[in-house]
Amino acid sequence: MIWLVWRQHRKQALFALAALAALAALVVPTGLTMRGAFADLGLPDCVRTLGKAGPANNETCLTAFQQFNDEYQGFLLVGILFLVLPLLVGLFWGAPLVAREVEHGTHRLVWTQGVSRRQWALAKFGLVGAATLVIAVGYGLGIGWWLGPLNSAGQRNRFDPLFFDMQGAVPVGYTLFAVALGILVGTVWPRVLPAMAGTLVGFLGLRVVLATLARPRYLPAETLTFPIQGTAVAPRETASDWVLASGVRNASGELVVRGGSIECPPNATGPGAAGCGTGLGVEPGAYNWQLYQPADRFWLFQGIETGIFVALAVLLVYLAVRRIRRIA
Amino acid sequence: METALETDQLGKRYGNTWALRDCSLHLPAGRIAALVGPNGAGKSTLLHMAVGLLRPDAGTVRVFGETPYDNTAALAEIGFVAQDTPLYRDFTAGELVTMGGKLNRRWDGTLARTRLAQLGIPPDKPVGKLSGGQRAQVALALALAKRPRLLLLDEPVASLDPLARREFLQALMGSVAESGTTVLLSSHLLADLERVCDYLIVLHGARVRLVGPVEDLVAEHRQLVGPRHGDDPIPGVASVVRASHTDRQSTLLVRTDGPIGDTSWAAHEVTLEDVILGYLADGDRPTSNEAWGVPA
Incomplete structure (x- = not known):
């Protein structure tokens, strides 16, 4: 079986390796340049002091961040393109796995040799799954390393939607899930193109639903409040918290300003000696409010999301093995 | 006499339609049997159940006394050439023979190579680039290399030109005569069947209409x-x-x-x-x- 799987999929494997090499050729040099620039600008020190001392007291840091972001934030957009890679693996490795056999009728050739269908399925899914795992781990770690400086440069943090999805452990979960989904759709709808279409729709659908509805609720979000006047510094996103919602509440807790915060220096007054924020209809006693997931939950959330997708992948493969028994 | 294939009240249903119903027949070992019927009569369904690809919805099917579905021991006794002789088109004939060796415990690779050599089929050309007749010969060689006791062929010559059809049937007859293999061959080309078969099964409208030795x-x-x-x-x-x-x-x-x-x-x-x-x-x-x- 191993010989057969290798013989059938060696082209795909070599193609994937070539693609991975091309990706590395892009990521490694730019990653090294980025890291060099990050260090030259003295940003590692800024990052270390950032959450604690605040940026206001460090003009040089602000300028350096600005400079770094101006130069490199374009890479973030390139990075978004990488989001489709797990899907591509699902489309080109997963969907044809069973669908092509049935479309060409070769399942009747291979399932009537001396190997049971279950054995065939386990060998095939197992080996393709293992190759997927290796590629996905390489990809996840590589992109995580590449995004490192951009994550901490303040423009975006790694907890943000899209940036969370493109690094760390989750790409592994997505890729395994995409391949498993492709396999199952291929058994339900055993034609290559419909199987690919079904995989595309299913994958995007579940990803969007989980990312927008479920992910913010993996753990109860924490709340942060701070006065609108007199704070030296607001807790900053650069500290990599994932801010889900923010605003200003009045003394009785009603949300009077949606989004954003009001930060006045101590004892400052507005025009006509009005109180801080009066122009916005904010009365005395109001305070800033933030709903957020703390930065240190990043890996926990990565683990939860990866777990969900890996569990789904296992379930889908199980269903596919069952479905295969009914194909003739 | 030993029974190669035996079905009892065998049935298969797709949704509400019976593709095959109340099918009871015995195929004695050593026969070359023709399975005849119009398209949609249930020929492929019967063959797929006999080779264990399909699970019956009613009744039983036995090959040399064993139930073929999900049973690799029974599968080893059966050679099968499916409709349109499917092969991995990017594999060469040589690679297909190697594949058979990897997937079967009992495998006569020499037999397959000798046959293909005699037919002048190139071993290192992808089979997708061979002619239809040559592909059918490769599929037959693969089925025979299992040294099966029962050989099932689903419309093997339907898409071949008359010359290739004759050559295929000659090759088939030559090899099963030596080994005493039982053959069940579905076709709607009656003239071909008359020449090679000594046993007849007629299927029509999902039911068996006639079974017996041709004579x-x-x-x-x-x-x-x-x-x-x-x-x-x-x-x-x-x-x-x-x-x-x-x-x-x-x-x-x-x-x-x-x-x-x-x-x-x-x-x-x-x-x-x-x-x-x-x-x-x-x-x-x-x-x-x-x-x-x-x-x-």
């Missing part, structure tokens, strides 16, 4: 021509297969169980083709004038 079947059937016939029994006639009438005369295809006693009937011998066509002809074909919007 006996031909000997038992007669065409009777005589005066206009009602429903009265004729001595020596077990059943009337098919009847056509003019005003004064009736022509009957009958299965006999003795000499025809009534001398008003002229009895003629029939060919295998006559017998098969007699069982396949559908008297009450439903019309679809309404669907076409044309007058009846």
Whole structure:
């Protein structure tokens, strides 16, 4: 079986390796340049002091961040393109796995040799799954390393939607899930193109639903409040918290300003000696409010999301093995 | 005599439609059997159940006493050439023979290589680039290399030109004659079957209509021509297969169980083709004038 799987999929494997090499050729040099620039600008020190001392007291840091972001934030957009890679693996490795056999009728050739269908399925899914795992781990770690400086440069943090999805452990979960989904759709709808279409729709659908509805609720979000006047510094996103919602509440807790915060220096007054924020209809006693997931939950959330997708992948493969028994 | 393939009340249903129903038959070992029927009669369904690709919805199917579904031990005894002789088109013939060696415990790679060499099939060319006849030969060589006791072929020559068809059937007959393999071959090319088969199974409308050795079947059937016939029994006639009438005369295809006693009937011998066509002809074909919007 191993010989057969290798013989059938060696082209795909070599193609994937070539693609991975091309990706590395892009990521490694730019990653090294980025890291060099990050260090030259003295940003590692800024990052270390950032959450604690605040940026206001460090003009040089602000300028350096600005400079770094101006130069490199374009890479973030390139990075978004990488989001489709797990899907591509699902489309080109997963969907044809069973669908092509049935479309060409070769399942009747291979399932009537001396190997049971279950054995065939386990060998095939197992080996393709293992190759997927290796590629996905390489990809996840590589992109995580590449995004490192951009994550901490303040423009975006790694907890943000899209940036969370493109690094760390989750790409592994997505890729395994995409391949498993492709396999199952291929058994339900055993034609290559419909199987690919079904995989595309299913994958995007579940990803969007989980990312927008479920992910913010993996753990109860924490709340942060701070006065609108007199704070030296607001807790900053650069500290990599994932801010889900923010605003200003009045003394009785009603949300009077949606989004954003009001930060006045101590004892400052507005025009006509009005109180801080009066122009916005904010009365005395109001305070800033933030709903957020703390930065240190990043890996926990990565683990939860990866777990969900890996569990789904296992379930889908199980269903596919069952479905295969009914194909003739 | 040993039974190679045996089915009892076998049935397979797709949704509400029975693709095959109440199918009971015995195929003795050593026979070359033809499985005949129009498209959609259930031939492929029967073969797929016999080779364990499909699980029956009713009844049983046994190959040398074993249930083939999900049973690799039974699978080892069966060689199967599926419809349109599917092969991995990017594999070379040599690689396909290697594949068979990896997937089967009992495998005669030398046999396959020798056959393919004799047929002049290149070992290092992707089989997708071979002609249809050559591909069919490769598929047959793969099935034979399992050294099966039962060889099932689903319309193996349907898409071949007459010359390739003849060569394929010759190759098939030559090799099974040596090994004593039982063969079940589905086809609707009656002339080909008549040449090679000694056993007949006729399927029509998801049911078995006729089973038996070709010689006996031909000997038992007669065409009777005589005066206009009602429903009265004729001595020596077990059943009337098919009847056509003019005003004064009736022509009957009958299965006999003795000499025809009534001398008003002229009895003629029939060919295998006559017998098969007699069982396949559908008297009450439903019309679809309404669907076409044309007058009846």
